[in-house]
Amino acid sequence: MNKSRLAAVAGVAVFGLALAGCSGGGTAGGGNDATANLTSRGPITYVQGKDNSNVVRPLIDKWNAAHPKEKVTFKEQSDQADQQHDDLVQHFQAKDAGYDVVDVDVVWTAEFAAKGWLTPLTGKMKIDTSGLFPSAVKAATYNNTLYAAPQTSDGGMLYYRTDLVKTPPKTWDEMMSMCSIAKANNIGCYAGQFAKYEGLTVNASEAINGAGGSVLGSDGTTPTLTTDKAKNGLDLLAAAFKDGNIPAEAITYQEEQGRIAFESGKLMFLRNWPYVYNLAKTDGSSVVKDTFAVAPLPGLDGVGASTLGGHNAAVSVYSDHKATAKDFLNFLLTAENQKFFATQGSLAPVRMSLYDDQELITKLPYIPTLKESIDNAVPRPVTPFYPAVTKAIQDNTYSALKGDKSVDQALKDMEAAIKSAGS
Ligand code: GLC
Numbered sequence: 541m542n543k544s545r546l547a548a549v550a551g552v553a554v555f556g557l558a559l560a561g562c563s564g565g566g567t568a569g570g571g572n573d574a575t576a577n578l579t580s581r582g583p584i585t586y587v588q589g590k591d592n593s594n595v596v597r598p599l600i601d602k603w604n605a606a607h608p609k610e611k612v613t614f615k616e617q618s619d620q621a622d623q624q625h626d627d628l629v630q631h632f633q634a635k636d637a638g639y640d641v642v643d644v645d646v647v648w649t650a651e652f653a654a655k656g657w658l659t660p661l662t663g664k665m666k667i668d669t670s671g672l673f674p675s676a677v678k679a680a681t682y683n684n685t686l687y688a689a690p691q692t693s694d695g696g697m698l699y700y701r702t703d704l705v706k707t708p709p710k711t712w713d714e715m716m717s718m719c720s721i722a723k724a725n726n727i728g729c730y731a732g733q734f735a736k737y738e739g740l741t742v743n744a745s746e747a748i749n750g751a752g753g754s755v756l757g758s759d760g761t762t763p764t765l766t767t768d769k770a771k772n773g774l775d776l777l778a779a780a781f782k783d784g785n786i787p788a789e790a791i792t793y794q795e796e797q798g799r800i801a802f803e804s805g806k807l808m809f810l811r812n813w814p815y816v817y818n819l820a821k822t823d824g825s826s827v828v829k830d831t832f833a834v835a836p837l838p839g840l841d842g843v844g845a846s847t848l849g850g851h852n853a854a855v856s857v858y859s860d861h862k863a864t865a866k867d868f869l870n871f872l873l874t875a876e877n878q879k880f881f882a883t884q885g886s887l888a889p890v891r892m893s894l895y896d897d898q899e900l901i902t903k904l905p906y907i908p909t910l911k912e913s914i915d916n917a918v919p920r921p922v923t924p925f926y927p928a929v930t931k932a933i934q935d936n937t938y939s940a941l942k943g944d945k946s947v948d949q950a951l952k953d954m955e956a957a958i959k960s961a962g963s
Pocket of ligand 1: 621645646647693694738739742795813848849850851
C-alpha cells in the first residue's frame with residue numbers, strides 16, 4: 541500500500557472511531573428493534589474488515605455520487621477475522637446506531653441473528669436472492685429467515701509456483717512428495733492459516749473433510765471427531781509441521797502473512813482465498829507475478845474439499861436509516877458490482893451467472909477453479925454458539941500442531957468441548 545493510501549485508511553479509521561464513539565455509550569439512535577426505522581433514509585456507515593483488494597472505496601464512491609443525501613461512510617476494521625467479530629459484538633452490545641450496514645462472515649450469521657442484532661430481510665426489507673449461489677443464501681439464513689445479503693463467497697484454493705512444479709498435486713501425499721523441490725530451492729513447501737483464530741478452524745476442517753471425515757454428523761450438531769478419518773486428516777497436518785514441510789513460522793500465519801510469504805517467493809504452495817490472486821499478480825513487491833497458478837485443494841485420495849467462506853452484508857437493528865441500508869445491500873448485489881468484486885479484487889461473486897461470463901473467464905483464469913471450490917465447499921457448523929465451537933476447534937488443533945497434545949487427545953477434547961458448547 542502506498543503512503544497516501546495508508547494515510548487515507550488511517551483517516552477513515554479515526555473518523556469511524558469518532559463516529560462510533562458519538563453514537564455508542566447509551567446515546568444510540570432511535571432504533572432499538574428490528575421493526576424501527578424501516579422507511580427512514582439518510583447517511584449510513586458501512587463496516588467491514590480491511591479492504592485488502594481496494595474494492596470497497598471505489599464502490600462507495602460510486603454510490604455516494606448517485607446518493608448525495610444518503611452517503612455511505614466506510615469504517616474499516618483490521619484484517620483479522622476474530623478482531624472484526626469482536627468489534628461488531630461490542631458495537632451491537634452498545635446498540636450503536638453508527639454501525640448501519642455490517643459485513644458478517646458466514647459463520648457469524650447464526651450468532652448475530654439469534655442475539656437479535658440483524659434486521660430480518662422480510663416485508664419492507666425483502667431483497668431478491670434469485671440467481672445467487674444457494675450455499676451463500678443459506679449462509680445468510682437462520683431459522684428459515686434471511687438476515688443478510690450474500691456479498692462475496694469464498695473458497696480455498698492451492699496457489700503453486702509454476703516455475704517449480706509443472707503439474708499441481710492432486711493429493712496431499714503428492715504435494716508432500718514435491719517438498720524436496722522446495723527444500724532444494726531453500727524455500728518453505730506448504731502453508732495455510734495456522735495461527736489460533738478463525739482461519740485455523742477453516743484449515744483444520746479442510747484437513748478433516750479432505751480425509752473423508754467430518755466435524756459434525758449429518759444432523760448438523762453432533763460432533764464426529766473421534767473417528768479414524770478425522771484423525772487421519774489432522775495427523776497429516778501435524779506430521780507436516782513436525783517434518784518441516786510446513787515451515788515452523790506458519791504457526792503464526794493468518795491470511796496476510798501467508799500471502800506475503802508467497803509473494804516474496806518464500807513458499808512453493810499456499811492454501812488461501814481468491815483475494816490473493818490479483819494482489820500476487822499486481823503488487824509491486826510480488827516476485828511471483830508470472831510464476832504462479834491456482835489449483836483445487838488436494839485431499840487424501842484426490843481433490844479435497846474447501847471450507848465454505850464468504851461474507852454477507854447485514855443491516856443492524858440499531859440503524860436509523862434502514863431504507864437506505866437496504867438499497868445499499870441491493871447495490872452490492874447488482875451484476876455490475878458483483879463483477880467488479882471479481883475484476884478488481886479477484887473476490888468470488890455470489891451471482892452464479894458471472895462464472896459463465898466469457899469476459900471474466902478470459903481475464904481471470906482462476907474462475908473455473910474457484911467455482912469448483914465453492915460448489916464443493918463444506919460449511920462450518922451453523923449455531924448461535926459458534927464462538928465456543930470454533931474455540932474448541934482452534935485451541936485443540938493448535939495444541940496438536942505444536943506437539944503439545946497428541947492428535948487423538950486433541951480430537952477427544954475438541955469433541956467434548958463442542959458438545960458442551962451446544963448444551
Ligand atoms: C475469509 C472467509 C471467512 C473466514 C475467514 C477466516 O475471510 O471468507 O469465511 O471465516 O477468511 O479468516
